[in-house]
Amino acid sequence: MRSHVSDVIAGSPGVAAFLLGLSIATGAGATEPVPAPVSVPATQKGSTSAVAAQTVDAFDRLFQGPHAGARAVHTKGILAEGTFVPTEQAALLSRAVHFHGPAIPVVVRFSNFSGLPANVDGDAASNPRGMSIKFVLPDGGDTDIVAHSYNGFPAATPEDFLEFLRVLGSQDASRIDRFLATHPAAQTFAAAPNRSPQSYAREFYYGVNAFRFTNDAGVSHYGRYRLEPIAGAAYLGPTDVAAKSRDYLAQELRQRVRREPARFRLLIQLARPSDPVNDGTMVWPDDRTVINAGTLTLNRTVTDDAARQRALLFTPLNLVGGIAPSADPMLVARTRAYRVSFERRHGIHADEKDK
Numbered sequence: 001m002r003s004h005v006s007d008v009i010a011g012s013p014g015v016a017a018f019l020l021g022l023s024i025a026t027g028a029g030a031t032e033p034v035p036a037p038v039s040v041p042a043t044q045k046g047s048t049s050a051v052a053a054q055t056v057d058a059f060d061r062l063f064q065g066p067h068a069g070a071r072a073v074h075t076k077g078i079l080a081e082g083t084f085v086p087t088e089q090a091a092l093l094s095r096a097v098h099f100h101g102p103a104i105p106v107v108v109r110f111s112n113f114s115g116l117p118a119n120v121d122g123d124a125a126s127n128p129r130g131m132s133i134k135f136v137l138p139d140g141g142d143t144d145i146v147a148h149s150y151n152g153f154p155a156a157t158p159e160d161f162l163e164f165l166r167v168l169g170s171q172d173a174s175r176i177d178r179f180l181a182t183h184p185a186a187q188t189f190a191a192a193p194n195r196s197p198q199s200y201a202r203e204f205y206y207g208v209n210a211f212r213f214t215n216d217a218g219v220s221h222y223g224r225y226r227l228e229p230i231a232g233a234a235y236l237g238p239t240d241v242a243a244k245s246r247d248y249l250a251q252e253l254r255q256r257v258r259r260e261p262a263r264f265r266l267l268i269q270l271a272r273p274s275d276p277v278n279d280g281t282m283v284w285p286d287d288r289t290v291i292n293a294g295t296l297t298l299n300r301t302v303t304d305d306a307a308r309q310r311a312l313l314f315t316p317l318n319l320v321g322g323i324a325p326s327a328d329p330m331l332v333a334r335t336r337a338y339r340v341s342f343e344r345r346h347g348i349h350a351d352e353k354d355k
Contacts, residue, residue: 051158052336058165063115072341074130076119077111078250079305082298090293094213096322098135105136110200121249122196122241131205132314144318145225147205153280154189158333185281196241198234199252201262210277210326222277223268230263254301261299268293278327313342
């Protein structure tokens with residue numbers, strides 16, 4: 001599988017000029033008005049929280065949960081640690097602290113999609129794979145990226161996503177077919193190739209939702225994250241998958257980082273003014289500018305993996321200055337669903353939550 005980003009000259013003068021508000025070949029300037037992200041109105045917050053809780057319930061039904069102490073989805077995973085080094089192009093795009101200065105620590109969680117703790121790595125329910133990144137900032141805080149190995153999302157709204165999960169959980173073939181026939185994004189998701197990577201470190205990952213990046217000059221542009229494996233993508237054939245152990249991906253990653261680091265380029269695909277920024281089901285064309293924002297180098301796994309995984313919470317809205325959310329409603333819904341799952345696996349009740 002070849003990534004089109006290999007054909008993009010990241011960091012070229014054209015990209016830098018674009019980010020500084022000058023014209024580019026398409027004629028779209030970064031000084032054009034950029035719509036502000038839309039906050040969730042107070043009157044809708046209750047319903048959004050209810051949908052988030054119902055989404056976790058739907059994942060539990062789909063995967064015979066809840067499973068004590070486990071995530072509702074992307075349950076099985078492994079942690080790796082290392083560093084992130086930003087590029088000059090990242091600093092031109094955003095004033096975010098981790099896009100400036102020297103290397104900073106990162107914690108990365110790779111995972112399978114399934115909500116089954118004993119999920120087999122080569123099973124169809126393992127896709128899409130997940131890659132969540134926590135950047136540990138100099139002030140002791142952190143910021144996250146949550147990505148998966150499918151370029152897109154099966155639903156544009158929290159309500160449609162909840163219905164998609166409920167339909168799948170029904171195990172009613174005719175009901176599933178009817179839903180897919182009237183929901184093209186879900187149908188595309190369901191029809192995507194079900195491939196097993198040779199390694200978590202040899203898979204592409206996509207950030208799905210758009211964010212607004214603003215630099216020191218006040219110039220903003222929307223973009224979506226991508227993670228490109230520097231070793232290249234590589235997938236196993238059916239015979240090879242069948243011969244692998246049920247936990248081959250975690251085993252391979254541990255062995256890999258003992259030999260050499262696993263490296264990824266953090267890429268950001270930039271939107272043109274005509275591109276939808278509030279709908280994760282709408283994939284932007286391959287000819288959009290892609291910049292190289294930096295390199296992730298993962299050189300170790302952790303010894304207390306299970307406890308560390310259980311304690312960590314990654315959310316797409318754990319942001320810093322210089323990076324703001326788009327109005328994509330799935331950003332709020334995903335963040336709240338992840339928090340509901342976190343609270344449930346830690347046994348936190350409603351009256352114990354932070355106000």
